[in-house]
Amino acid sequence: MTSELIVDVSPKQISMAVLEDGRLVELQRERRDLAFAVGDIYLGKVKKVMPGLNAAFVDVGYQKDAFLHYFDLGLHFLQQQKLLELIEKQGTIPPLSKLAGIPALPKDGKIEDYLKAGQNVLVQVVKEPISTKGPRLSAELSLAGRYMVLMPFADKVSTSLKIRSNEERSRLKQIIHSIKPKHFSVIVRTSAEGVGAQSLDRELRKLVRRWEESVTRLPRLKAPSIVYEEASRTLGLLRDTFSSTFQSIHVNDADCYEDIKEYIADIAPEQEGIVKLYKGKLPLFDEKNVTRQIKSSFGRNVTFKSGAYLVIEHTEAMHVVDVNSGNRSRKSTEQEETAIDVNLAAAEELARQMRLRDLGGIICVDFIDMKQQKNRDLLYKRMQELMRNDRAKHNILPLSKIGVMQITRQRVRQALEVNTEEKCPSCMGTGKITSSVLLVEQIETEMRALMDGILVDYINLHVHPYVAAYLTKGLISKALRWRFSIGNIKVTPNQSLALLDYKFLDREGLEIGYDEPAQYNEDEEYED
Numbered sequence: 001m002t003s004e005l006i007v008d009v010s011p012k013q014i015s016m017a018v019l020e021d022g023r024l025v026e027l028q029r030e031r032r033d034l035a036f037a038v039g040d041i042y043l044g045k046v047k048k049v050m051p052g053l054n055a056a057f058v059d060v061g062y063q064k065d066a067f068l069h070y071f072d073l074g075l076h077f078l079q080q081q082k083l084l085e086l087i088e089k090q091g092t093i094p095p096l097s098k099l100a101g102i103p104a105l106p107k108d109g110k111i112e113d114y115l116k117a118g119q120n121v122l123v124q125v126v127k128e129p130i131s132t133k134g135p136r137l138s139a140e141l142s143l144a145g146r147y148m149v150l151m152p153f154a155d156k157v158s159t160s161l162k163i164r165s166n167e168e169r170s171r172l173k174q175i176i177h178s179i180k181p182k183h184f185s186v187i188v189r190t191s192a193e194g195v196g197a198q199s200l201d202r203e204l205r206k207l208v209r210r211w212e213e214s215v216t217r218l219p220r221l222k223a224p225s226i227v228y229e230e231a232s233r234t235l236g237l238l239r240d241t242f243s244s245t246f247q248s249i250h251v252n253d254a255d256c257y258e259d260i261k262e263y264i265a266d267i268a269p270e271q272e273g274i275v276k277l278y279k280g281k282l283p284l285f286d287e288k289n290v291t292r293q294i295k296s297s298f299g300r301n302v303t304f305k306s307g308a309y310l311v312i313e314h315t316e317a318m319h320v321v322d323v324n325s326g327n328r329s330r331k332s333t334e335q336e337e338t339a340i341d342v343n344l345a346a347a348e349e350l351a352r353q354m355r356l357r358d359l360g361g362i363i364c365v366d367f368i369d370m371k372q373q374k375n376r377d378l379l380y381k382r383m384q385e386l387m388r389n390d391r392a393k394h395n396i397l398p399l400s401k402i403g404v405m406q407i408t409r410q411r412v413r414q415a416l417e418v419n420t421e422e423k424c425p426s427c428m429g430t431g432k433i434t435s436s437v438l439l440v441e442q443i444e445t446e447m448r449a450l451m452d453g454i455l456v457d458y459i460n461l462h463v464h465p466y467v468a469a470y471l472t473k474g475l476i477s478k479a480l481r482w483r484f485s486i487g488n489i490k491v492t493p494n495q496s497l498a499l500l501d502y503k504f505l506d507r508e509g510l511e512i513g514y515d516e517p518a519q520y521n522e523d524e525e526y527e528d
Contacts, residue, residue, distance in 0.1 A: 003245045005259065007234065008284045009253035011510055014234050016241055017290045019108045024293040026355050028241065036397035038125055041141060041214065041228040043221050046119045051112045057134075058123060061224040064134035068123060070111040074140030075104040077114065084218070091219050096152060096183035107201040120223045127411070129317075143207045143228070145265045146239055147192035148176070149201055150207040151181055154185035163189040175200055181208060199267070234262050240391065244268065247277045283462075283494055291495040297356060302350035312353065318362035321350060325368060339368040340375045344382055351386035360392070360411020369403045380405070439467070439500055440478065444486070450504065451487045456512055458488045460505040467502070468493035 002022075010013040018026035030037070047065050047202040057065035074080075079099040084130045105114070115121070127136035143150045157176045159169045172188045179201045180186055192200065214228040221227065234256050242264075249259045249264070257277040265272040278284050285291045305311045306328030312319065323346040325338060350365060370376055380398045383405065387394055393410040400406070441462065450456050463471065471478045471491050479491045497503070504512040 002247050003243060004288070005238075005241065005246050005249045005255065006284060006288050006290055007238075007249065007251040007253075008290075009234070009251065009256045011508075015285070016258075017285070017288075018240070018241060019288070022289070024239070024290060024297060024356065025352055027294065028358075033511070037229070038128055038225060039121065039229075040143060043223045043225045043227050044121050044123045044137070045223040046115050046117055046121060048117060049112050049115050051110065052458070054111050056115050057136060058110055058121060059224050060123065060125075060135065060137070061226075062129060062134050064129070064132075066123070066125075066135040066137045067133070068121070068139065069108065069135040072126070072136075072138040072140065073105055073111075073114065074138065075107075076101050077105045079137050079153045080139060080141070080472075083116075083215075084120055084122065093215055099153065100183060104471060118516070122227065130411075142187075143210055144239070145189075145203045145207050146242070147189055147195055147203050148207070149187040149189065150204070150211065151185040152211055153183065155183055157188070158185075159188040160190045160192075161383050163188075163193050165193075168193055172200075176204070179204055184208065195470045203267075206488065226286075227480040238263065243266075244271070246271070246274060250278050250284065250288065251275065281490075281492060283492070283496070286493070286495045295495075297353070302349065302353060305342070305345040310346060310349060310353070312357075318364060319359050321363065321365040323365065323367050336370060336372060336375065339370045339388070340378065343367045343370065343375075343379050347379060347383045348386055351390070351431040354387070354407075354409060355390060358392075360409050361495060363409060365405045365407065367403050367405060368397065369478055383407075401443075419423050439502075440471070443502055444482065447482070447489060447504070452511065456504075456506060458507055459488045459512065460492055460507075461502060461510075462492050462494040462505060463496060463502045464497050464499045465493035465495060466499060 002020070004019040004022075006017040006019065008017075011104040013029055013031045016026075016028045017024055042060040044066065046056050050056065050059045053069070054071075055067060055069040058068050060066050074435070079096075079102045082099050082102055083094065083096075085504065086092075121139060122141060123137040123139050124141050125135045126138045127342045131137050141152060141230065155178065157173050159172055163169050163172070169188075172192055174274040175197045176186050176188060179197070186204070210228065219229060238260060248258060254277060257275065261272060261275045264275055278287070280287050283291070285294075300313070301309050301311055303326075309324050309326055311324065313321075323343060325342045346365075346367065353359070354363070370379070379475055382398070383396055387396065390409075395408045397406045443463075443490045447459055447461070450459065461471075468491050482489045506512055
């Protein structure tokens with residue numbers, strides 16, 4: 001199996017697509033200006049304590065107060081509070097060894113005994129704001145690396161349960177115990193399997209240094225303030241997405257290319273050569289056939305095999321999936337045979353869709369009814385196998401008596417939704433038809449206005465591939481005539497645009513806005 005990572009960097013967001021044998025299996029998008037992302041650490045201020053919920057609402061600078069439950073305070077919350085108290089009194093950072101004798105927080109305590117309104121707390125975002133809810137917080141702080149997670153205040157080493165070899169787990173524990181500073185806990189991640197001591201030591205030192213640099217800022221901060229965030233959103237996404245099985249990483253931004261190459265050289269020097277800077281004319285996702293797969297993979301209905309399809313519905317509390325055989329039932333006389341065949345294929349597509357859309361929470365799947373218990377057991381085991389490589393924590397229950405499978409999957413951010421519908425190419429969503437023959441004339445008028453006004457000296461015109469083919473056809477094409485009569489104009493086909501939609505970009509890939517000249521209105525008053 002060949003794996004590729006495609007990194008599309010635009011001025012507003014970063015998109016990462018994982019392809020396995022050319023098939024889209026994972027898509028992550030993150031706005032470049034996003035705040036309150038998972039992993040960010042804040043110095044927050046308690047706004048309200050809710051004894052009935054055994055929780056508190058904390059101001060971290062978001063428009064809605066964040067939620068902090070007692071169970072998320074962590075065993076070492078009292079040490080953390082002592083740290084903030086000493087910093088406030090002394091103005092200096094005490095060593096963690098001074099906090100070692102403080103007892104652990106009781107597991108069954110009440111939050112009003114430990115938090116008061118106006119109190120400062122160190123908290124970390126564990127769930128991004130979803131729908132109308134603010135961020136979900138934890139006071140159990142951690143800094144994630146490629147091979148391990150560092151947790152201050154505690155002092156132990158544990159390994160991922162996905163590392164099945166007892167010998168390998170013992171080896172990793174022994175290495176970490178020998179290099180770990182005191183008063184820090186380390187959780188060894190699955191990706192550390194087979195990694196040498198030198199690489200582990202280098203990353204551990206880097207994580208400790210990040211913690212120390214973040215803590216030194218505390219005396220100067222006033223709540224609410226951010227204490228720690230990823231240096232680069234791209235590297236944060238890459239850390240969780242990167243796999244040693246990747247044959248190539250394509251990226252379309254020079255600065256991002258250098259960051260990724262440096263990161264890969266640090267964690268996997270032998271794979272540094274797989275990072276490639278894309279300089280093609282087409283948008284990167286179009287060139288790698290990602291745009292078409294996104295269009296076909298998202299939406300309410302997803303076809304997966306011989307006419308069979310999934311219907312995926314989103315509700316406030318859960319996701320509901322219905323499996324339909326389509327026209328398959330007409331081709332087979334054996335109902336049970338058809339049911340198990342369609343259900344197994346549906347399970348494979350469902351596992352892909354959960355990763356692709358990052359579905360979280362409760363997922364109820366209505367499979368086609370099967371009478372034989374062996375087939376029901378086979379489907380359950382197959383679903384477990386398919387989700388074994390899913391990084392998100394999940395739990396799968398066997399089929400119920402009515403053929404429904406219940407799945408819970410960790411949700412840390414809102415499910416990815418991509419609108420696959422396009423505006424009507426005739427009315428562009430207005431309900432009024434504009435003659436399509438005027439499109440080229442309208443584009444030309446706007447480009448002349450931009451260039452004649454010396455607003456720009458270069459325009460990269462993005463249009464639907466059908467329109468691009470029309471503009472560039474022939475020896476002396478319309479695009480060529482524009483270059484001679486208007487200026488430096490480039491025509492680029494873009495699959496993400498509707499048929500009669502278009503946009504102008506500059507050399508940096510930023511969109512150029514065009515404002516129509518104001519029309520005089522006799523009913524309005526104007527100043528002389």
